[in-house]
Amino acid sequence: MLKKIHFGLLCFLMTFQGFSQMRENLQKEIDKIIFHDTEITFEKTPGFIIGIIYKDSTFIYNYGSTSKDTLNPPHRGTIFELGGLSKVFTASLLNLLVEEGTMHYDSSFNYYLPPELQNEKSQNMSIHDLVVHTSGLPKLPLEFGVKENKANNPYENYNKTDLLDFYKKYIPEEENYGKYHYSTLNYALLEIAIEFATKQPFEVVLKEKIFQPLNMNGSCISPNATQMKSLTTGYTVAGQATPHWQFQSFAASEGVKSTLDDLLNFLACNLGQSHPKLAANFAETHHQTIETELNKNAFMAKGWHLVKNKKYYDTVMHAGHTSGQRAFMGFIKETQTGVVLLSNSEHGMNGLGYLILRLINNNWKKRKR
Numbered sequence: 001m002l003k004k005i006h007f008g009l010l011c012f013l014m015t016f017q018g019f020s021q022m023r024e025n026l027q028k029e030i031d032k033i034i035f036h037d038t039e040i041t042f043e044k045t046p047g048f049i050i051g052i053i054y055k056d057s058t059f060i061y062n063y064g065s066t067s068k069d070t071l072n073p074p075h076r077g078t079i080f081e082l083g084g085l086s087k088v089f090t091a092s093l094l095n096l097l098v099e100e101g102t103m104h105y106d107s108s109f110n111y112y113l114p115p116e117l118q119n120e121k122s123q124n125m126s127i128h129d130l131v132v133h134t135s136g137l138p139k140l141p142l143e144f145g146v147k148e149n150k151a152n153n154p155y156e157n158y159n160k161t162d163l164l165d166f167y168k169k170y171i172p173e174e175e176n177y178g179k180y181h182y183s184t185l186n187y188a189l190l191e192i193a194i195e196f197a198t199k200q201p202f203e204v205v206l207k208e209k210i211f212q213p214l215n216m217n218g219s220c221i222s223p224n225a226t227q228m229k230s231l232t233t234g235y236t237v238a239g240q241a242t243p244h245w246q247f248q249s250f251a252a253s254e255g256v257k258s259t260l261d262d263l264l265n266f267l268a269c270n271l272g273q274s275h276p277k278l279a280a281n282f283a284e285t286h287h288q289t290i291e292t293e294l295n296k297n298a299f300m301a302k303g304w305h306l307v308k309n310k311k312y313y314d315t316v317m318h319a320g321h322t323s324g325q326r327a328f329m330g331f332i333k334e335t336q337t338g339v340v341l342l343s344n345s346e347h348g349m350n351g352l353g354y355l356i357l358r359l360i361n362n363n364w365k366k367r368k369r
């Protein structure tokens with residue numbers, strides 16, 4: 001149970017006080033969470049930044065620095081690696097392609113491949129199976145480590161030819177098909193399906209359909225020279241600076257890089273606060289699809305995880321990490337609240353993003369009307 005956090009008082013203050021006072025009061029409560037309920041230290045985590053949407057207000061708080069060699073704090077334009085949080089962008093993109101008829105959830109993955117690349121034993125594996133992690137595929141290709149020359153840059157040398165060669169030869173385990181099993185491999189295959197369906201590189205389609213309409217100008221997979229200057233240094237658990245992840249495949253699963261400002265734009269759209277047409281499409285990715293094995297209250301949506309609370313609204317969320325950075329996004333549409341958290345260390349944040357979301361939702365207590 002959280003210590004010394006006065007949820008009801010905080011919500012009262014956020015309702016009736018001015019923005020600057022609201023911001024100050026909220027920061028005090030966040031600082032209490034960091035001190036009492038996490039093990040975050042600046043020796044382990046040089047810097048992190050938090051973005052909060054509370055109805056029609058946005059609050060941003062930064063801590064520490066972008067590297068151990070500078071005192072510059074992370075800012076709303078600092079670029080972070082998102083790791084597995086990339087999957088929600090891929091799922092959102094896929095839903096847009098389904099809406100326009102370019103792709104179909106019930107089509108088999110084989111349908112999007114030329115005959116010579118298909119796996120005859122995986123005819124039943126659909127695009128929907130890949131999105132919700134019921135494909136039965138392993139987390140990574142079985143021989144993935146053979147190509148991993150650098151421990152802190154695991155995807156650098158694994159290309160799409162390697163990936164498709166693994167897929168074609170893989171013998172599926174039928175008992176695993178249709179059951180939830182979180183797999184990085186699923187979204188690597190979705191990247192290939194999207195590229196065959198659109199006849200364009202994945203990053204080009206992602207920029208055209210999501211990044212550009214939402215003014216996510218700092219978001220990318222392969223940073224240009226300007227973006228490289230804004231990319232924060234990441235640190236391993238041992239505290240060593242680590243190279244930024246590079247991709248020949250798996251970008252749709254692990255490869256998106258973004259800024260707090262951009263992610264707040266994406267979050268606002270998912271909350272239905274902007275771009276009505278995109279927001280309506282994104283809303284379709286928030287619905288429960290299957291149970292997971294994580295716990296009895298955790299379910300899978302399309303790309304997102306869904307956490308149910310018997311006495312409160314569902315939380316839509318996802319997290320990700322690379323060898324030196326971490327990311328979290330979570331929101332509750334009914335209360336128009338959401339949190340983004342980005343850090344430049346592989347060290348865990350002890351659920352800080354989720355705890356803040358709980359804080360601004362009055363400890364999961366519905367308010368009387």
